[in-house]
Amino acid sequence: MSANPDSADIVVVGAGPAGCTAAEHAALGGAEVLLLERKAEIGVPVACGEFLPSVDEIKSIFPRARDIETLFDIPTDLVSLKIDRMRLYSPGMRLFEIPFDGYTTDRDRFDKHLASRAVKAGARIATGCTFLTVDDGVVVTSSGRIRAKVIIGADGPLSRVAASLGLPKNRSLYPAVTAQSNGDFEPIPEMYFGNAAPGGYAWIIPKKRGANVGAGVSPRFAKRKIGDYLKRFVEWKGLNISKPVGKYVPMSGPVAKTVARNGLIVGDAAGHVMAVNGGGIPIAIVCGRIAGETAALHVSKGLSLETYERLWRDQVERPLRTAVRTEALASLCFGSQWRLGAAMRVLGKRRIGNIIRCRSILP
Ligand SMILES: Cc1cc2nc3c(=O)[nH]c(=O)nc-3n(C[C@H](O)[C@H](O)[C@H](O)COP(=O)(O)OP(=O)(O)OC[C@H]3O[C@@H](n4cnc5c(N)ncnc54)[C@H](O)[C@@H]3O)c2cc1C
Known part of the structure; x- marks a missing residue:
């Protein structure tokens, strides 16, 4: 590390999956790295469904992404429960059981693990430190000013780094909320579409003990606050839950530009989320490394920093764009329970399986 605490080669903002992975690989590349996190404790509180696709599923969704085995070589104690299928329920409660390999994790421990990898690689972490702006090339934080050659914005869907660099914002943000539930659950995630969560879905994702329960909605179709949908859902399912935690999911796909001046953005900050299911951890990690x-x-x-833009677009952009197009088509049905149910019935299990894997439903 630099002898001068007010400087670093690279400042990474946000210690989520994107920022921790970026910090790790920047440090492995020999740079002096400072990772800033505004929260006092990394990964807390958990605002995530805590589901991850298996290595094979990630490869099949993002066939051009590199080094998936190494990037997703997760210690077995971070696998809470292995999953081999999902149950999707249409508004009329028609069941579609889709084979899908993955696992649930404890997201707080998951993020801490990624942060520990960054530290092992040589990065320094400052928690309780909020990025404020960039002033004349200097990173301004709640704890002081830091001179940096590069700034990486991995600060989530409402990225301040993106705004400071003059990069585009995420255009479409879906509110989502999640909580933990005790009890016994079948080891199969369940997703409920229709009035349970208009334009999105409500979920029960089982873990080794209990389940992650949540809902995400489209602001275009939801008539109530997101918390009200979750409340109604848990009442209907007869569940007890912990205090819900909410956050936004960027659903408009990758932003048009992710590099400007001496900075770049990655993960939710860059819209690196699958618009068909709201999952973003795999892409945050793949693009964080790049x-x-x-x-x-x-x-x-x-x-040139522009290399980042070229590489990540080459490895993950196509499936993300397909997902945005599919979500736009689905929006034509979200306004009507009947239309949505009919569309799911016509699509059937195989094509729904393709949709959640970001494949095109058009020939
Ligand atoms: C309710 C919900 C459920 C989800 N479920 C899943 C799921 O099951 N599977 C999946 O793959 N994806 C899921 N996602 C999406 C997934 O959580 C994100 O795509 C993923 O966390 C993106 O990682 P990231 O590192 O880009 O951003 P984040 O994980 O959001 O990390 C950003 C970090 O930056 C910090 N930060 C923000 N602003 C500042 C600042 N100014 N200064 C310093 N630090 C700052 C934040 O505190 C945070 O720690 C879910 C999202 C939500 C909201």
């Missing part, structure tokens, strides 16, 4: 490696090569060898 961000960290490119930033380190920029510092050591003068590689």
